[in-house]
Amino acid sequence: xxxxxxxxxxxxxxxxxxxxxxxxxxxxxxxxxxxxxxxxxxxxxxxxxxxxxxxxxxxxxxxxxxxxxxxxxxxxxxxxxxxxxxxxxxxxxxxxxxxxxxx
Numbered sequence: 001x002x003x004x005x006x007x008x009x010x011x012x013x014x015x016x017x018x019x020x021x022x023x024x025x026x027x028x029x030x031x032x033x034x035x036x037x038x039x040x041x042x043x044x045x046x047x048x049x050x051x052x053x054x055x056x057x058x059x060x061x062x063x064x065x066x067x068x069x070x071x072x073x074x075x076x077x078x079x080x081x082x083x084x085x086x087x088x089x090x091x092x093x094x095x096x097x098x099x100x101x102x103x
Contacts, residue, residue, distance in 0.1 A: 026064040026071065034071065040064070040091040046073045049094050050087045056080030064091060072097065 026034070034040045043062070051057055054077060061076040071091035078084050084102040089095065 024066045026066055031064050034064075034091075040071050040073075041094050043073075045094060046089050046091060047075065049089055049096060050075040050077060053096075053099065054079045054085065057085070060084075076102065 031040070035042060040046075047059055047062070050059065057077045057079040059075055059077045063074045065072050065074065073089040073091040075087045075089065076084065077087065085099065086102045087099045088097040090097055
């Protein structure tokens with residue numbers, strides 16, 4: 001096989017797992033089911049975790065997603081200085097996974 005054909009096939013094979021493991025947004029009915037079963041923590045608790053390190057911040061958007069078998073609660077907030085931040089929380093444990101400025 002020549003190099004010109006090998007590279008596109010290799011790229012295609014590497015891209016396949018990314019396509020298969022895309023984020024899946026969890027709808028409201030499923031979210032209530034997960035909450036009632038104890039698989040995720042309450043949204044008030046998860047929001048409080050997101051706000052804990054940013055006094056005076058306000059939440060502008062939230063989303064619950066399933067990613068590789070884990071539930072991730074994404075919170076977009078604006079801190080007291082007006083800076084937008086994206087925070088990801090493990091919805092099952094309440095642990096902050098990432099907290100970054102949204103540029």
